[in-house]
Amino acid sequence: MNNADKQVVLEAHGISKHFPGVIANNNVDLTLHKGEILALLGENGAGKSTLMNVLYGLYHPTEGEIWIKGEKVHLQSPRDAIDHGIGMVHQHFQLVPVMTVAENVILGSEVTTAGGRLNMRQAARQVNELSQKYGLAVDPSAMIEDLPVGIQQRVEIIKALYRQADILILDEPTAVLTPQEANELFHIMRELTAQGVSIIFITHKLKEVLAVADQIAVLRRGEMVGTVLPSEATEASLAEMMVGRNVILQVEKSAAHPGDVILKVEDLAVLDDRKTSVVNGVSLEVRAGEVLGIAGVQGNGQRELVEALTGIRSVASGHFFIQGHDATHYTPRQITMLEVAHIPEDREKHGLVMAYPIEDNTVLNQYYVQPYSHNSIVDRGAIRSHANALVKEFDVRTSSVTALASTLSGGNKQKVIVAREFSKPVKLLIAAQPTRGIDVGSIEFIHKQIIKQRDNGVAVLLVSAELDEIMSLSDRIAVMFEGHIMATLPIAEATREKLGLLMAGSHS
């Protein structure tokens, strides 16, 4: 493929975006050619989303210029970006679940007849045409909430195409997909580019990049490290570009010495918010001094399993025991009292009170016990010295423990949670996505802390969507699919291929 012949459709020159105290993008250049898939690779926090939000008009760059099809543009809002043919498919879909595909597609640019009446028939026809032209196979009359995630994503793509987009930005589109759905998406992407659409594909998954991209641009800490062709790159070389050094994917750890069973789960069933059963008869055991990793594509019941085991969600049937106590119907506090630490999946929703100072967040799990309170009166001094000690020990970067939690970066927020959970005796650690979206330094630090806990005889249940994280920390790996444990493998037998098949629901 010779890029020199191809028309440049989008060019960003020297884009910088500063936030108070953070340089999210620093002098970034980006070039997208017509009919090309440009993969934008980078770790979480590398500045990919910021860059895309700049291109989509959501942020105004501090410096730099954007050229679209040879014309210099000033994007004031997404509306401007759409007018210039840019469409974005966000990681979290912007769809109305109780409306049909066609209604969602036309929302905001409705087709009307004279007098302002909606012309749904024409809308449906246009959706059908787009769907057929690009091989998207979507039924315009289907209700969004009835569609699987992969199809919903196609609706988002149709939405962009309907608005005449010829530059598509796909923000981590595969994060929510099974491997099969991801493959279908790649076919669609190739079909789109064959017909002249240009795509920026954001991801941090190396394999996907090598499989689908025409060009690979790598961002690291807000700066463009370089652009390479897939034929010239390997997973290892890309990983090195992403983190700036050879990543030690394998966390250093000695062999596990499993002890007594600390967590025993028997035939557990849990319902989700819509009252459908998403955990269907899960049984497992975690012993002291070992890490049991739960692998699986997100949305296969892992979240509900964790919520049930920590008392946040009620159990539909089955039992679980912590240190021999039947904790099935315990409250979250009763479970905490059994020396359970919990790193929640969503640190901003469950893990922290953002409008509280850091010091208050460090005692969320024990503000009610000595020395943090006496006879129901809070001891501010004890809380402050506790917080100061934790901030020091866990290297939380902040000016003061009285700063609000919302002022911390993602990695430092997570460190506050980890520090808090490890600041009291622990027998069982339940960690859900412990390093999602944080910087490499924090990831390494938290991984080491988890292994340290394991070596101190803590039983660890680790749930993660990152296969690499599961493989590098776990002693045994259970794969979850549609609410079942497909299989549990010792780490020695767990290969990516085996796990991948199990994650897709295949036993062979």
Add this chain to the structure above:
Amino acid sequence: MAIQASEKGPTSSFGERLASFWRSASVPIMAILLAALIGAIILLLSGANPIDAYAALFKGSFSNARAIGRTLEKATPLILGGLAVAFAFKGGLFNIGGQGQLLIGAIVSAAIGFGLGGLPFIIHMPLALIGGAIAGALYASIAGALKAYTGAHEVITTIMLNFVAINITDFLANGPWKDEGIVARTPAILETAAIPKLDNIPLGFFIAVAVAIIIWYLLFRTTLGFEIRTVGLNPNAAKYSGILVARLTVLTMAISGFLAGLGGSIETLGVVGRFQPGFNVGLGFDGITIALLARTHPLAVIPAAILIGAMQAGSSQMQFDAKVSFEIIDVIQALILFFVSAEMIVRWILRIRADGDGGVRLSSGWGQG
């Protein structure tokens, strides 16, 4: 950013404290000034001299001991009504039912006040006072329980319960508890139940101030307060940390209702002397203005209530001296409420930088568990 977990003790420098005070107080102060300014324009347009009017307002509220006594008397139920709303806000609840809880508190304290004879002051007055407050608490916990266990939004239920309270108290004052004569009202309370005045200063005011300090201590120095604020700021994190959110929601509403009910009690036992329908109108709603003006801080409720109380106390002097209708006071009060709630407007006008934790969260939104 250096790792500076320094021993930055609770005592920060005077400058820092001043800056922090200004960050939280600038919007309310500017809201008051803007409201007064617009009020002045309205006075001008209606042909009155705003300087005379405001001078008369001040004269009627602060110029002598009697005026100050009247201001503090007016401020007393406002402090408690403001505390009720502010306290509920801290727990993430928007209690619009202060009016209903206040009425229930007022009539129950009146009933204890006229119905239980033969008790000494030292027992009778506190009993009537606390009885009304507890009635308010129980009444508010209906809305709390509906929120906690069925998800019914407290804004809706407390508004509806206001109407229920109005009709219950009307019925009682015109039926079983009606005084002799043609006026629909309860008998006067016995002397042993009345809250006395010290010269011109109503004792109820000091009760209200003491309660504000207790509420501040409860919210910021006890584990219960920590839990209430945690639920208010992030119910998910509260649940995760083991707080029983539903139970706490009921308790928060009950305490809020206790405060509103206490406001009704003090008004009955210290000012009105009986329950009479129509005498306490609006006191509960003014609590919303005051809580927002105080940015939900329990101690800031005191000056906010004194301000509104002074405006109400001075309004008749203003009407007399400057010949302006006292409804202008309602207009200014409404403008203050408008500017404190639409604080973005004030910030925009005055170019005040938004502080990190933002203003008051008015509501958790419709239908969010």
